[in-house]
Amino acid sequence: MTDLLDLRGLLDLIVACNDDDAVWKTYGWVWAQEGDAASVGFHPQTRRGDDATDDGDGEPEPPITTSPRLWLYLEAITVASILDVQKQSRPLSGLDDYAQALDYYSQHDTFLDHGEPAPRDREEADRQGLSPGLYAAFDLTLETVEPAQRKAAASLVAEVKALSVGEALAQVRALPLAVARNVDRAASAVLQARFAAIGLALQVTGYRSFPWQERVQAQAG
Structure with a gap:
């Protein structure tokens, strides 16, 4: 059984792609255990290893077996977009903030948009060495x-x-x-x-x- 990623591991994996095009080419669906993003395990499914199967009723089966089972969560490129919107509006976001943004999207099918960031937040993000966009x-x-x-x-x-x-x-x-x-x-x-x-x-x-x-x-x- 493949080990699942926690939220931090998932986010680090997404940004390691370095741009949206690489995310799209590398990963398809992200599978997840049921629950809040901050506490569940994730399995990003590579396009090269597209091993999801059909159970006979048109529903895809998880690519790996876990307990509790995995469910279709979001496409990896959608995860990247959610993270990007969160970071653009809140440059100093931490792990809990990204978890909240992911949970909001998965429940409402829309982005949690906080509006324009405060100039002081952008300045502090620069001081801390944080990139203005999602990727390095x-x-x-x-x-x-x-x-x-x-x-x-x-x-x-x-x-x-x-x-x-x-x-x-x-x-x-x-x-x-x-x-x-x-x-x-x-x-x-x-x-x-x-x-x-x-x-x-x-x-x-x-x-x-x-x-x-x-x-x-x-x-x-």
């Missing part, structure tokens, strides 16, 4: 360019930031230069590789999804 985010900064590298740096910056070479060169001369802000993990890796190819390292500052995750430290790209 990264800021990339160019801090050092040797004079001999300025032309190559300006050419790449112009392409990345959609600037003229002259504008880019002025920014390269006035370091530090924000190359990108709030990009996802894949985009961060691509940009770091492009600058590394011309001998330049980017300073990378990472922002995590949830308060309980380890804080991402700034590092050289």
